[in-house]
Amino acid sequence: xxxxHYMKQICHQIDGALADLLPAKEQRPTQLHQAMHYSVFAGxxxxxxxxxxxxxxxxGGDIEQVISAACAMxxxxxxxxxxxxxxxxxxxxxxxxxxxxxxxxxxATAILAGDALLTQAFITLAxxxxxxxxxxxxxxxxxxxxxxxxxxxxxxxxxxxxxEGQTPNLETVDYIHRHKTGALILAAIQCGALLGGADRxxxxxxxxxxxxxxxxxxxxxxxxxxxxxxxxxGKDIGSDQQRGKATYPAVLGLEVSQKKMxxxxxxxxxxxxxxxxxxxxxxxxxxxxxxxxx
Numbered sequence: 636x637x638x639x640h641y642m643k644q645i646c647h648q649i650d651g652a653l654a655d656l657l658p659a660k661e662q663r664p665t666q667l668h669q670a671m672h673y674s675v676f677a678g679x680x681x682x683x684x685x686x687x688x689x690x691x692x693x694x695g696g697d698i699e700q701v702i703s704a705a706c707a708m709x710x711x712x713x714x715x716x717x718x719x720x721x722x723x724x725x726x727x728x729x730x731x732x733x734x735x736x737x738x739x740x741x742x743a744t745a746i747l748a749g750d751a752l753l754t755q756a757f758i759t760l761a762x763x764x765x766x767x768x769x770x771x772x773x774x775x776x777x778x779x780x781x782x783x784x785x786x787x788x789x790x791x792x793x794x795x796x797x798x799e800g801q802t803p804n805l806e807t808v809d810y811i812h813r814h815k816t817g818a819l820i821l822a823a824i825q826c827g828a829l830l831g832g833a834d835r836x837x838x839x840x841x842x843x844x845x846x847x848x849x850x851x852x853x854x855x856x857x858x859x860x861x862x863x864x865x866x867x868x869g870k871d872i873g874s875d876q877q878r879g880k881a882t883y884p885a886v887l888g889l890e891v892s893q894k895k896m897x898x899x900x901x902x903x904x905x906x907x908x909x910x911x912x913x914x915x916x917x918x919x920x921x922x923x924x925x926x927x928x929x
Contacts, residue, residue: 638919641689641916642680642920645684645688645698646680646681646684648702649681649702649709652702652705653709656706656759657671657672657755658671658755660672667747670745670748671748673740674716674717675710677730679709679712679713679731681709682852683705683709684709685920686820686823686827686845686848686920687705687827687830690825690826690828690831690917691828691830692913693828693841693907693910693913693914693916694831694832694837694913696830696831697831700831701827701831703759704826704830705823706759707755707757707759707760708756708819710752710753710759711753711756711783711819712819713749714752714756715788715819717736717737717749718746720735720745721737721745722742727874736748736749760772760776771829775829775830778825778829781818782821787819788815788816791810791815794814794815795815795881798811799878799880801879801881803882804886805886807881808885808886811881812850812883813849815853816849816853816856817852818849819849820848824841824844824848825845828841840906840910844903847902847921848899848903848920850899851900851924851925854883854896854899857875857882857883858893859927860874883896900922900924
């Protein structure tokens with residue numbers, strides 16, 4: 636199946652499930668729920684849910700097994716974007732070509748909308764599911780919580796903030812990228828594998844894939860901030876350099892960063908060398924990650 640069609644198909648499933656899992660916009664408190672919906676349905680590419688679905692399929696599982704967990708992952712990701720855009724963090728005015736949540740609803744509501752999405756994610760993950768055994772469900776919960784918290788995304792975010800305006804080094808940049816961005820991408824792939832019934836070896840192979848793809852994803856973002864098209868990105872380019880962000884191009888330069896990204900892509904493909912056609916969506920997504928323009 637063509638990747639564009641594959642991604643569109645999964646996005647359609649995820650969007651429908653998200654609409655059912657989130658509180659209705661008309662439900663009190665309406666402003667909070669409207670703010671949640673605003674960012675969740677602001678045109679995201681759903682890369683993490685798609686990776687979870689593709690990982691599940693790669694091990695012979697059924698996409699239906701991951702829909703709820705994939706929605707929870709998207710809620711966590713969206714919460715992180717809302718908070719990341721706040722004046723206390725990156726102070727961004729636009730996200731995906733639209734005003735950021737706090738610009739529309741105010742800072743207090745944006746903070747609470749992010750909090751509510753994070754909480755809703757774990758409500759979704761904790762709901763009993765007769766098609767998933769309790770041990771697997773508990774492990775998925777643990778992986779997602781670790782990836783979202785101090786050992787993952789939140790830890791990466793604070794190191795990112797601490798490194799602003801400092802002379803960056805490769806160790807710090809690598810830590811930020813593997814935690815702030817890579818952790819959720821890896822978690823999506825690991826949870827997809829678990830929910831699809833992966834054995835120990837397969838889980839290890841897909842973990843290797845996720846580690847390489849997750850880091851490549853953030854290096855691609857670093858590069859897009861320099862050479863990307865502002866209209867296509869839906870946000871200002873050059874913001875990383877203006878803020879003195881710790882990025883791969885800031886440490887290694889643009890050309891070496893591009894080479895590193897391509898090496899990581901090849902490593903991700905090598906992790907899937909013994910897998911057949913069922914892993915083809917994962918291979919294509921890995922290529923999409925480093926070649927995308929948004």
